[in-house]
Amino acid sequence: AQRVTQPEKLLSVFKGAPVELKCNYSYSGSPELFWYVQYSRQRLQLLLRHISRESIKGFTADLNKGETSFHLKKPFAQEEDSAMYYCALRGDNFNKFYFGSGTKLNVKP
């Protein structure tokens, strides 16, 4: 069965510190992984997908199939990065998405 696990409910870091939000998944096939973000008083929105291999707002994420992980990283956190981050997966059925429980990132000044 498909499953996405985000082990940290809350992650607090100081501005300028590196950030890593963890995401592990369970899926027997070839998944497609995403990170979605919800800033305060805004809607949930796509941040990045593993296929594009882009850096968005300084964030990157690499799919590690051996460790079944898709951790989100940023070398220097900014206060505006404070938000709720959700890892998501879709499998062979491109129409079905599975979300993790989310991690709240708090970047302190």
Added chain:
Amino acid sequence: NAGVTQTPKFQVLKTGQSMTLQCAQDMNHEYMSWYRQDPGMGLRLIHYSVGAGITDQGEVPNGYNVSRSTTEDFPLRLLSAAPSQTSVYFCASSPPGQSYEQYFGPGTRLTVT
């Protein structure tokens, strides 16, 4: 464009009552979906639609019905509300060929007493 709109924003129901959560989008998106969000559980897919007249079940479809008579609208019906359906409900849509990029609505907070 208004994007994805949901009504109502808040709703309180009594057990056994029925209601329809409305979702509409004005972006001509083919794919639309409904999620529920419960504390500590993230978003779970209830139903989805890949176009007018086509719907399918997601991860947690029991207790919910959907229909898709137009491209714009994708209502979610609770026929007999139960306290277990207390949740925040999100509707989302995706553009053709980019189903990975979901545009979410603002959510409906539903309480069933």
